[in-house]
Amino acid sequence: MAERLITDVGGLPADEVPRQEVPQLFWEKHMIAMFNVLWSKGVFNLDEFRRAVEQMTPKEYKESSFYGRRLDGMTNLLVEKGLVDRDELAARTEQIVREGTRDHVR
């Protein structure tokens, strides 16, 4: 039998379904819109994105949140395609964390 993809969870044991409503944060909404813009423009397709998420480590996947997966999967794919440099992204991220501002476009 083939190896199980980390995303292939159908039938695996799990706890009660978490029922509380989790409001979507403002930035998450924007991130989803950006994700949509990228595939609409053909920068990547949805199957590539799913494949990128499948390529996370089991630990990363297990600890990931839904929006975290979108962001990290999208990032990994953009890095793979040479459109984003991981070091540059990390540096920019740290700068934003330090500055604590949402005024981000330089």
Place this chain on the structure above:
Amino acid sequence: MDHSDHEHDHDHGHHHDHGHDHAHAPHPTREDDDVALSHGEAKFLALKGLLIEKGILTADDIRRRLEINDRGTPHQGARMVARAWLDPAFKARMLTNAKTAARELSIEVTEAELMAIENTPDCHNLIVCTLCSCYPRSLLGEPPAWYVSKAYRSRAVREPRKVLREFGLSFPDSVEVRVHDSNADLRYIVLPMRPAGTDGLSEADLAALVSRDCLVGAALPGRSAT
């Protein structure tokens, strides 16, 4: 090229405190002024900044897409259900091709295919995407947190009746529970049965009975709007 385009985030979305499922509330969003900048948000802002600087997209592209995404709400699905309950010919068209039926109500579904699955006295339907989070977003907006949870994705296919009981639903063995794993190109909505005691209700009142969770099979429509 001038890259000093500053986003003005003055979009004040709805803010909902409700813990329960509200029939037609747009997915709750709020201006995050009072929320500390998380690492996730910082990563997103960094990525967005880089992509804009590289000319891969613009802030306007994102704004335009936000507007499109905001059109998706559970109410759109509820409207289709209410129309189907009142108009058998529409219902037949919806069951044949829900995407083109939606267009009759000026609802633009952008997914490749949309299939409506009808609940009957003999069969209750439940929708899940075990592999990721496929959901008819252009119709309904973003799925609830429970739908994308690993617990739901794991258990809905294996022990649907137990999961349904967690949602307060139980069916006798004479009713088949049919689970649809949305694992490829189709997207699904459940067409619930019209509750008894709703004769004479207007289309809008009928739509008000249909919550977001009814459209994936995790709830049944109410009997009155109140």
Place this chain on the structure above:
Amino acid sequence: MSGEPAHGYALGDRVRIVDLGKPGHVRTPLYVRDKVGVIDHCCGSFENPENRAYGRVGRERIPLYRVRLKQRELWPDYEGAEDDSLVLEIYHHWLRPA
């Protein structure tokens, strides 16, 4: 639904979802591998996600089917009703006549 005629399988045909043992991106979950069901719907043809996931786009479209399986045959410990079923979408190359 997409108006295309079905290729290969027809409504009601018994089919086995095989385990191709294929590495990488596939949309056939493990829990249905090597299980038997019936064709519930012919969905038309779509590009193979196993190609698209690696940037190979614009390739041939392959038929997609909704296959319905009995829950009692999927899970040895299934506790629900006899008639409970599960339906999912399977691409042509993952199916064999049963």
